[in-house]
Amino acid sequence: AGQFPGGTHDIEVSEVANCKIHQLSAKGTFQDRPKGPFGPTVDREQYRMLAAIIETPDHGNFFVKAYGPQDLMDRAEPAFAAMLQSLQHVNE
DSSP states (O other): OTTSTTOEEEEEEEEETTEEEEEEEEEEEEEEOTTOTTSOOEEEEEEEEEEEEEEOSSSOEEEEEEEEEHHHHHHHHHHHHHHHHTOOOOOO
16 A cells, blocks of 8 residues: 555455455555666556455465556456455365
């Protein structure tokens, strides 16, 4: 959410396949750093980020993030949610 200063964000927590999922949706001006953390910041207006931290009981945490123009990400939201719902717990 910190990449969208002054923007709006929602956080939702759910569970799928014995994994806790923290989902974030952020909207506004995205502070992009295309050249890495020490490069210049590029403000991208009307952007949206869909992100999730997936906590697994025995394989650590996984981080998933997608961002782009808000209208594109609005259309991608159902597929992002479906991807998270499709998780399957693997015991090895």
